[in-house]
Amino acid sequence: MNKRKNIITVAIDSPAAAGAGTQAKFIAKEYNLLYLDTGKIYRLIGKIKLTAGKKFNHSFIKKKISKIKISQLNNTKLISDDIAKCASIVAKDNNIRKLVKKFQLNCAYNPPKKYSGSVLDGRDITSVIMKDAMFKFYITANLKIRAKRRYKEFKKLKKKISYKEVLKSLRKRDYLDKNRKHSPLKKTQDSILINTSKLSKKACFIKIKEIIDNEINT
Ligand code: C5P
Numbered sequence: 001m002n003k004r005k006n007i008i009t010v011a012i013d014s015p016a017a018a019g020a021g022t023q024a025k026f027i028a029k030e031y032n033l034l035y036l037d038t039g040k041i042y043r044l045i046g047k048i049k050l051t052a053g054k055k056f057n058h059s060f061i062k063k064k065i066s067k068i069k070i071s072q073l074n075n076t077k078l079i080s081d082d083i084a085k086c087a088s089i090v091a092k093d094n095n096i097r098k099l100v101k102k103f104q105l106n107c108a109y110n111p112p113k114k115y116s117g118s119v120l121d122g123r124d125i126t127s128v129i130m131k132d133a134m135f136k137f138y139i140t141a142n143l144k145i146r147a148k149r150r151y152k153e154f155k156k157l158k159k160k161i162s163y164k165e166v167l168k169s170l171r172k173r174d175y176l177d178k179n180r181k182h183s184p185l186k187k188t189q190d191s192i193l194i195n196t197s198k199l200s201k202k203a204c205f206i207k208i209k210e211i212i213d214n215e216i217n218t
Helices: 020-031 038-055 058-066 070-074 081-090 094-109 125-129 143-156 163-179 201-216
Strands: 008-013 034-037 117-122 135-140 192-195
Touching (some): 008 020, 008 094, 020 034, 020 117, 020 135, 020 201, 034 070, 038 058, 038 070, 038 081, 038 094, 038 117, 081 163, 117 125, 125 135, 143 163, 192 201
Parallel strands (some): 008 135
């Protein structure tokens, strides 16, 4: 694969609702980078699986994945607990992961010319997809704090779900994502750990910006 030269590449991994998406969007805006929320791809596949039923097989999903557009990933319907659960089930399948990888690599290393680079967040971005990224972060937060944040987001979107259900679901997804055979979530040695439990969104971004500026301005 041809890679665009001299671009800024940022890779982020995190458990669900740790604030990685928010920080990735800040980074994208600050440095004019293409942002890809890779969790949304698995959510989209999860949604397709939920609606396709028996039609869902390798060639069916291969065709669908080959047609994915970033704009499809902004659909707020993807922000539901049922779809998140299904996403983490389809994400265990290495054949699906292989199909998604190509799309991710293209966004990561060949972002459209109008961008100065890319920022991707997910579960295997620092460990598999962008091992050689210029910047690698592992963003995390305490489980209960993450559950509270996610619960608030659901409330805003008027989703019917209790705090307890959100907590249970995040705990289960953490377990599945960290313990699966292929591309499990883990902090790579070369990733910078950012714990957002006690940090505001802004304070967290100041930390990240300092790290990036320090490197690109020297
Ligand atoms: O980040 P988000 O919560 O939207 O991700 C949904 C699910 O997609 C995760 O729980 C995980 O199972 C899967 N995922 C993954 N690899 C990624 C991104 C997400 O396996 N790079």
